[in-house]
Amino acid sequence: MSRSQLDALLAAIILGALVLSGLSPFDRATWWMEVAPVLIVLPLIAATRQRYPLTTLLSLLIALHCLVLILGGAYSYARVPLGFWLQEGFNLGRNPYDKIGHFMQGFVPALAAREILIRGRHVRAGGMAAFLCLCVALAISAVYELIEWGAALALGQGADEFLGTQGDPWDTQSDMAMALIGASIALVLLSRWHDRQLKSLETLHTQ
Helix, strand or coil: CCHHHHHHHHHHHHHHHHHHHHHCCCCHHHHHHHHHHHHHHHHHHHHHCCCCCCCHHHHHHHHHHHHHHHHHHHHCHHHCHHHHHHHHHCCCCCCCHHHHHHHHHHHHHHHHHHHHHHHCCCCCCCHHHHHHHHHHHHHHHHHHHHHHHHHHHHHHHHHHHHHCCCCCCCHHHHHHHHHHHHHHHHHHHHHHHHHHHHHHHHHHHHC
16 A cells, blocks of 8 residues: 555545544534544645655554544543443443543654654754653643633533543543653654654655
8 A cells, every 4th residue: 555545544534433423422512622633633734745744653643543532522531432341341430531542642742743853853863852752742731631621611511521530630630641651652662663764754755
């Protein structure tokens, strides 16, 4: 499969999932808020893919993150069936799908930041790159928590489905911790693979 075919397939999967999730979501306002990042990122990637193509690894991770957001928007995070299965299987006290979302909120942005920083030659691959990527991931997580706080102030009880706290007073802190864990795991496990793809992408564009 060529890269253009892969991009088309990923776009079709995401758009199909987006349409299906929007047909009859649990809560329409929550759906809009949860899928908003998808509606922002997809057009941006489409508009820049010719002059700034992403590595295959990052494209796949972004697509996976989009699907996590779309599924969460369709059911609201506290009601996603996958979360109930995990809750029952691991004997958890709450539906953990929200934590999966925040894990991905660190995992994917860390790799995206790494790609931008290294390709732009702002920093070399290594310890400083990893540190800055962790900072970016945590900054994104903090901004999202501020958005949730703003939604809570503006909507009151109407924001409960969007927040998905399920009565946990430490939900904000654990959300940010999951983002940090996700970013750390992504950098430890994928940095070498990412470096190889970045090198291949650079070689392709210098030919």
